[in-house]
Amino acid sequence: MIRPATPADVPSIAALIRALAEYEKLSHEVVLDEATLRDHLFGPRPFAEVLMAEADGRAVGFALFFFNYSTFLAKPGIYLEDLFVLPEYRGHGLGKGLLIALAKLAEERDCGRLEWAVLDWNEPSIRFYQALGARPKDEWVLYRMTREAISALAAEG
Structure with missing residues (x-):
């Protein structure tokens, strides 16, 4: 069963995030706090939404998403x-x-x-996504600024 998450799901969401990090070999990067996660998902200004997958009476999967915006299309995106x-x-x-x-x-x-x-080594997921009709955007390179880089740039102003 797939359903929208509720505040009561936050412990399950946190556990699934930790399981995802373990699968991606990134457990050392997880520093999430459940209270902050709850506020960011269900507080006065939610930053993201979650869908839950349930089986055997428990949460066994999730999709966490948020909205972006395409200026070229003049439409929101997920x-x-x-x-x-x-x-x-x-x-x-x-x-x-x-x-x-x-x-x-x-x-x-x-x-x-x-x-x-998707991580480039995650062949099972890549095959799964491509089977659904998704295609990679090889011409784009993902960039990221970490907290330190953000602070340094903000300090320049």
Whole structure:
């Protein structure tokens, strides 16, 4: 079953984020605080939304997303930050179900795009996404500023 997350799901979301980080070999980067996560998802100014995948009466997957904007299309878009299903529940349609629910949201909200990034070594996910019709944007290079770089740039002003 796929459904929107509620504040009561925050501990499950946090646990799934940690499981995703372990799968991506990035556990050392997880410093999330559940209270902050709850505020950022369900507080007065939500920054992101989450869809939950449930099976056997428990949360086994999630999709965390937020809106971006295409100036060329003059339309909002959905950026999928994380999509994860616990390994033992893969192959049962839950990942596809999460993406279908996101595609429906994108249509309901008149979005021009649904985008995400995938680690270049994650061949199972790449094959899964391509089977659904997604295509890589090889001509674009992702850039990131970390907290230190943001602070240094902000200090210049």
